Amino acid sequence: MGVKFKGDFTQQEPIPEAGIEAAVRVMRHGRLHRYNTVAGEVAETVLLEQEFAAFTGAKYCLAVASGGYALGAALRALGVEHGDAVLTNAFTLAPVPGAIASVGARPVFVEVTGDLVMDLDDLNAKILSSGAKVLMLSHMRGHIVDMDALMQICDGAGVQVIEDCAHTMGADWNGVPSGRHGIIGCYSTQTFKHVNSGEGGLLITDDADAMARATMLSGSYMLYESHGAGAPAEAFDDVRLDTPNCSGRMDNLRAAILRPQLAQLPAQAAAWNARYRVLEDALAQVEGLRLIDRPAKEGFVASSFQFCLDDLAAAPIEAFLASCMARGVQIKWFGADRPVGFTSRHDSWRYTEAQDLPRTDSVLAGLMDIRLPLTIAPEDYRVVAQIIREELAAVIP
Numbered sequence: 449m450g451v452k453f454k455g456d457f458t459q460q461e462p463i464p465e466a467g468i469e470a471a472v473r474v475m476r477h478g479r480l481h482r483y484n485t486v487a488g489e490v491a492e493t494v495l496l497e498q499e500f501a502a503f504t505g506a507k508y509c510l511a512v513a514s515g516g517y518a519l520g521a522a523l524r525a526l527g528v529e530h531g532d533a534v535l536t537n538a539f540t541l542a543p544v545p546g547a548i549a550s551v552g553a554r555p556v557f558v559e560v561t562g563d564l565v566m567d568l569d570d571l572n573a574k575i576l577s578s579g580a581k582v583l584m585l586s587h588m589r590g591h592i593v594d595m596d597a598l599m600q601i602c603d604g605a606g607v608q609v610i611e612d613c614a615h616t617m618g619a620d621w622n623g624v625p626s627g628r629h630g631i632i633g634c635y636s637t638q639t640f641k642h643v644n645s646g647e648g649g650l651l652i653t654d655d656a657d658a659m660a661r662a663t664m665l666s667g668s669y670m671l672y673e674s675h676g677a678g679a680p681a682e683a684f685d686d687v688r689l690d691t692p693n694c695s696g697r698m699d700n701l702r703a704a705i706l707r708p709q710l711a712q713l714p715a716q717a718a719a720w721n722a723r724y725r726v727l728e729d730a731l732a733q734v735e736g737l738r739l740i741d742r743p744a745k746e747g748f749v750a751s752s753f754q755f756c757l758d759d760l761a762a763a764p765i766e767a768f769l770a771s772c773m774a775r776g777v778q779i780k781w782f783g784a785d786r787p788v789g790f791t792s793r794h795d796s797w798r799y800t801e802a803q804d805l806p807r808t809d810s811v812l813a814g815l816m817d818i819r820l821p822l823t824i825a826p827e828d829y830r831v832v833a834q835i836i837r838e839e840l841a842a843v844i845p
């Protein structure tokens with residue numbers, strides 16, 4: 449065995465000092481609930497919503513308890529009901545089909561391409577066969593499909609698009625921020641995403657009616673007029689007594705931690721991408737290893753790195769992963785029979801109707817994933833790449 453890697457792939461950076469100080473201020477005054485303010489005070493939650501609306505260019509923003517909560521609220525805000533079909537990716541994280549199931553709707557899975565984005569031919573076919581009126585599009589692992597083509601298909605078919613931007617906060621397609629193509633964009637501020645408040649979510653839209661409904665759903669009671677980036681008061685007239693309170697607010701402590709991180713996000717994105725490029729360069733032209741194509745229009749934020757071992761069977765893949773692990777390089781494999789740690793594949797969600805997705809299955813069979821924490825220096829990823837090259841060569845027949 450050669451050199452061993454010492455980095456920790458799950459270690460986050462600390463919260464910026466400005467965030468820690470802001471959090472301590474909130475704890476000192478004790479007004480953690482977003483609607484608990486004194487005269488003249490603007491809650492941290494409201495400030496975060498205003499700043500995130502400005503960051504994305506959206507008219508309205510709502511902070512909520514988690515990314516998954518934002519997705520569920522988005523479906524409800526668009527009127528998705530029990531039994532409705534909702535299109536979504538066959539390859540995503542469990543909270544996405546979970547949000548669809550939480551409103552009693554039925555996920556209809558769409559195939560993923562070898563470049564890890566939604567297959568637009570299959571999307572067309574599934575729109576026709578399912579009659580679904582909503583697509584919950586997941587930009588899984590930060591890969592963004594041709595959004596101009598996708599929106600043309602969906603607009604043409606009268607399908608509303610909710611974007612799951614858990615992996616694309618700060619990213620864009622052709623200069624338009626991720627989350628701004630569809631009617632609603634949803635983000636997660638959970639520890640393993642682009643900003644970290646432990647748990648949390650954000651929902652943006654330009655649609656006043658959808659924002660009013662999402663706000664009532666989140667548990668605003670009749671206090672919605674204190675939202676600085678909220679829908680105008682008249683948008684609530686029709687919904688305030690007709691929308692259930694499915695309590696899921698964000699609190700001022702989390703918002704205080706997030707605001708300085710949001711200000712740092714462009715710099716953080718550049719730092720992630722620098723690490724990505726180190727791995728991409730060092731793994732180009734390695735026998736048996738396919739890199740994912742990144743289109744010029746995709747302004748990505750690479751907090752993780754994917755590669756495919758398309759021609760390897762399960763046994764050599766397992767041997768490769770075990771020997772990388774023994775050398776300190778932790779790689780996730782989306783093709784394992786038995787999911788470890790998380791689920792990301794349609795057939796792991798047995799509460800949904802079983803569906804045939806041969807293309808997705810064959811892509812995921814060889815799909816590898818590495819997290820790119822900023823606590824590991826860019827040049828250290830060269831060692832990671834070296835270990836991958838050596839251990840791959842050892843299992844290739």
Ligand SMILES: *Cc1c(COP(=O)(O)O)cnc(C)c1O
Pocket residue numbers: 514515516517540541543544586587588589612614615636637638647648649
């Ligand atoms: C993390 C994640 C979510 C949901 O985020 P939570 O805040 O954990 O609920 C949704 N979609 C994807 C792809 C995710 O990775």
